[in-house]
Amino acid sequence: MIDGTFAALRDQLTQAAETFAEAPDTVSEILTGIVDDVDRGMAERLEIFPVCHHSPASALAMARRLRQKQPKVIYLELCEDLRPLLTELRNCRLPVALQAFAGEIEGFPPDWGPLSVVAPITEASAEYQAIAYALDTPGVELVLVDRSADHVFQWLPRDDSEETTEPEAGGGDPDEDAGMHGDAVGVEIGDLRPRFRELEGHLLHHGKVRHWSEWWDLYVEQPLAGADYATYRQVMMLIGSLFRRLTPVGDRRLRTDEDRERYMWTRIREHFGKAGVEADDCMYVCGAAHAASRVEQFGLDSTAGFDITPPSGSNWLYGLIPSSHSSIEAQFGLAGGSVSIAAASWEKALKASGLTPFRLSGQKGGKPRKVKPVPADPVSGDANRLSGFLSTPPATRELDEAELLAWSVDIVRLARKNGYLSSTADAIAVFETSILLAGMRNRARPTPYDFQDAAVTCIEKDTVPGRRDVRRLCEILLGGDRVGQVGYEALPPLAQDVYDRLKPLGIDLRKRTVQRVLIDLSAEPQKRQGSRLLWTLRHLLPSDSVRPIMGVKKLGEESLQESWDVSIGSRQRDLIELGYEGVTVEQVLEQRLRRKVWSPDATAAIALRAVEDSILYLGSRRFTNELGARAIDLLKAERTVDDAPEVLRRIRALVAYYRSVDPKLPEWAETFVTTGYAHYCTLLPTAFTDEQTGLRQVGAMLGFLFTMESVAIALGCDRTQLELAVKQSHPETPAKLALRWAAQFQLSQLPMSGLRERCDDLLGNPLVLPSFPQYLSGFIQALDPVPTLTPFVVELLSKAFGRLPDTVLLPWLPNLITTLRANAAELVPVLVREAGRTFPGNLAGVDTWTPPWSIPDTPREAVTVAPSGPVTELAVRHSTAAQAIAAALGHDPAMPEFTPGAAGGSADAAPEVAALVARHPDSATATAAVLGVAG
Incomplete structure (x- = not known):
């Protein structure tokens, strides 16, 4: 106990514990400890302002106190490295989130990257009131004292034991705006929620509410909205201390909270000692749970130290991203609509109190204002207000029929717009049901949550006709899911460059709507640069911010007309995070391609894809040659042929493209062909016998060797190397054996008569018939490297269906179908077309048709x-x-x-x-x- 301010309350709580509790010593220790925490916080000479995140009551108390005290230094619980971003808030429309982003990480597990920390800011929050006051008032210094974004991840556990916040019942918004923060770690001021599940369940049950957000609004927000400053401080410290002391022993969050408090008080004392200001001119804004701290570093007069670890080597970048009410609710586990209801309560309280809030100049509705003093509370701020607050029942608020009636009429109108068959009778039913539910829950007037339950009961039927259900419509009605936007001046250079370059296309990215863009490149060739930028954004951005409706971007193909749907204005976050990587989109793409081909897991196929992207989006011959040279090195280093199909597909496309634009291949392409020819000839015998090498890989190797043979031989390769490789191959599986026969046929080592004789022997051997689909799969896989075998494979299938008896053919068909689907799905259409050319086109021609392979050659x-x-x-x-x-x-x-x-x-x-x-x-x-x- 620090002084006797709360001695009477302490005695009352002790007597109550002895009278009612089964274990009076334990209960008395908790209750008196809570009073001691409040006493300690109130006695600290640095004024502590406890807050709860996105709380209208906290924002109202902050606005009143700032006008009354007019502090010169404000210490704010927020990541200290986010301070430079605060000045950019005036260029944004709230809510937005401060973000720290690290794409290149060091000192953390690789699977954590990229690292991202966001701190959402809403207008109905105490932190925004403090920021607006400090930035727009001359001579006021704002100091952020919480751990840096780097320390946020330093203090995370390295195993899978990290606890996550579970969403409340009713949370989870189906709209895309709920995911605007992505997978970032959220940082907010004043996370007040019981960490003891039994306590939260007890409060919800006896409060007759569905979730924690409703309990907080009913039993804390509304009573404190009109309370004086001293009462507000003491009650918030009391709640913070209660939740802290009832946290289970060993909870990781409690240890993290204590380390944060040590960190913040260390930073406060460091600045206070250098600033040369008086404690009466300072204010410390922190969460209510931190205001009730018991760490030894607490207070300006503490001498206890705390070692702050140095930052890691990660490269942190900072910016602002748009946020929304639903994204805040989704990230921090709040009930759906709770932040929107808080915003509506904030606006209503401002009108009722006549208080002018602080707003940054330059924001919508914000004007520079001269701060006027507000008279102090008639009772000293150090007086005991808890006893009276806890012993006095809350003031009864009468029913506001006009407000409830307006809600009921508006929700019916909104429901009809969204496909519900609602009428005036439904509005009356919602009105009466809201009053009935409030009475059942011992409330004098319906809360927004009572109205929401009544609307769902009276309007929502078996099915939801549209995209939004009635609960979501109530959230829109009561406050709406406000979505913030980062202004042009606050965007990173890359985003500003994109805005400027897309303006000639008639795109206004300040709009949140989906904009349709039509480009006629034949009539307006000057728009080709804008078209290339859209294709590059399509390649870089992870979402459908840029979506082509008409047009194509492939090697050797150029669209004459294009149509696009552009929605970057509603997905600013993706573009902003792209701006962390470079100054222009071309620079970002070049860096990504370079990192991709030089990463430890890079392959020749990945490098060839990078070459293709370089040609399509960058058009830099120098950079393309660099990537091609890297592809050659990667191909030489490969000891497996797993990526052979991808390598074959991409080098074919690249060679065809270069031949269409230039009679001579570039040097890197020629070297790649000759290197690949020698490389696959060397690996071919091993691939034929290796069980781990699939049929498609061996077929792709042969495809490379046969299709690139003319180029390779023209560049100095020897065909004898390929002939020897095929002769040295001795496969054991039926499919690879058929593939080897096809290669021998292509090399004139096996005539067609010999190939036909071998296959006829297979069909005539009952012991081989179960594995015949595998032979057939090998032949079909050989259609890519040896397309001249297509008539023969059709012949082989025809013979199988014609000669095999039903007892053999019917069990054999499922195996044939599954084998073809697994190994040669894309080559089956080639067989179908060949069969269409071979067999008669009508039923009458079948009787007189003679198979071409039945005519013997002399x-x-x-x-x-x-x-x-x-x-x-x-x-x-x-x-x-x-x-x-x-x-x-x-x-x-x-x-x-x-x-x-x-x-x-x-x-x-x-x-x-x-x-x-x-x-x-x-x-x-x-x-x-x-x-x-x-x-």
Whole structure:
């Protein structure tokens, strides 16, 4: 006990504990300890102003006290490194949040990044009143004394034991504005809520309320709204001490609170000793729980020290981001609509009291004001006000019928606009039900929460016809989800640059609406820079702030007309955080691409994607060559082929693009092709036998080797290396074995007749049939590197469906479908198109249709021709091709059986072919010369 101001109250509480408590010693210790905490806080010579976050009562008391005391120094519980941001509040529309952001972290677990701390500011808050007074009053110094953003994360536990705040019942807003703070750590002044669950449940039950926000509004906010300053201070300290003393032993939040108090009092004494001001000219604004502190560093006269650790090496950046009532509720676990109701209560209290609040000049509704003194309270601020406040019942507030009637009519009107079939009868029902609920809860007048419950009961039916339910409509009616906006002057340079560059497109980013932008690049080529900026923002921003409706941005493709939906004005946070990374979006993109390709987990595929992004959005040849060189180094260092499909897809697109704009490939692309050719030839035998390497990866390797073969050989590579690699490959799985056969066919190591013979043997072997879908999957995967196999795969499928009995085919089909879906889903359409060309197009043609693979080719060694018939010899050797050519030229493709060695057989055995040759002698002679047939 510090003095005798509260001696009488202490004795009353002790007697009450002895009379009513089962364990009087424990209860008496808690109750007298609370009084001691209040006594200690009131006796401190530095005036302590306890507050609760976003509390209208705290804001009213702050505005009154500032006009009365007019302090010269205000110590404020807020992260000390956020101080430079406060001057930018005058360029914003509240609510906004102060943000500290670190993308490059050091000294913290890597999975924590990026680090973000936000401190939301609303107009109905005591901290904003103190900030506005200090910034607009000459000679007043505002000092932030709480731990820095870096220390916020230094003091977090490094394991998963961190406790999180659970949202209250009724919290959680479905609107997108509820997530404006992202996953940032929230910092606020005066977090007053019981940390003992049984205590909170007891208060809610006996207070007949649904959640903590309603209890606080009913039993603290309303009684303190018109209380004098001394009563306000003592009651807030009492509540803060109660919650602190009933916190479970060992709670991490209690230890953090005590460290914060040591930190803040250390900073206060440091500044107070240097400032040379009197304690009567200073004020300390902190949460009510911190005002009831018992740490040894408490007070200006304390000599206890506290070691403040140095900051980590993280690079912290600072700015303002827009906030909203719903985002504050979602982040700090408040009931939905509680902050909006607090804002409405603040406006109502200002009108009733006639008090002029402090507002920063330059803000909406803010004007420079001369601060006028306010008479002091008639009773000394050190007098005991707790005894009278605790023993006197709250003043009965009569029913305001006009207010309740206006609410009832307006909620019905708002419900009808949102699709509800509400009427005047519903308004009457809401009015009467609100009064009924208030009476059942022992209240003289309905609170906004009673009205909300009544509206839900009377208006909401089985379904919600629109996007908003009735509870959400009540929140909009009572206060609305106000959404703040950061002004142009307070934006980072990158955001200002974006605003300026998009202005020629007719986009006003100060509007929160979705703006449709139409760009005709053929008629207005000067807007191409704006179009490129929109595509770059689309690539960089995580949300749909910039969404293309019409237009494309691909290699080698340019849109002539584009249509965009731009909503950056309502998603400023994404653009502001982008501004932490650089001065322009091009600089940010270049930095991101450079970090991406030089990160420890970078791969050649990632580097090739960076090359593509560089071409599309930056257009810097130097930077593109740098990224390409990095892709070559990454490809050389890879020991697996997991990314081979992605590498193949991207290098194909890049080579095709460069060939379309320049006859010669850039040096890095040529080197990448030759390096990849040698690299995949070296890894091919291992990939065929490695069980960890998938079929798609091996197929992509072959695709790279075959499709890039002409470029690689032209640049000096040797095809023998690929032939040896295929010969040295000895796969064991059926799918990879089929893939190897396809590669051998492409390299002319395996003729089509041999491939067909092997597959016919597979279909004829009952032991192999269960694994035949895997062989087929391998062949289908080979369609990418060896597209000439497409007719053969169609033939193979046809033979399987035609030869296999139902007892084998029906159980085999599900396995075939699942195998194709897993390994070759994108190649199945190629087979479908080939089948459409091969099979007859109508049902009538099926009966007379002959499969092309059923026509036997005459073996070359069985043909004997007269020396005078080389062209006929050529036609006979390649009868299938000759028939196809004959049909294409309008001749009968049917050929009579040719008898080798028959006299005059060269002309008589194939009259149609002979006639075709006679009509086109030059072509036939040239073809014979190419094939090495003697003329």
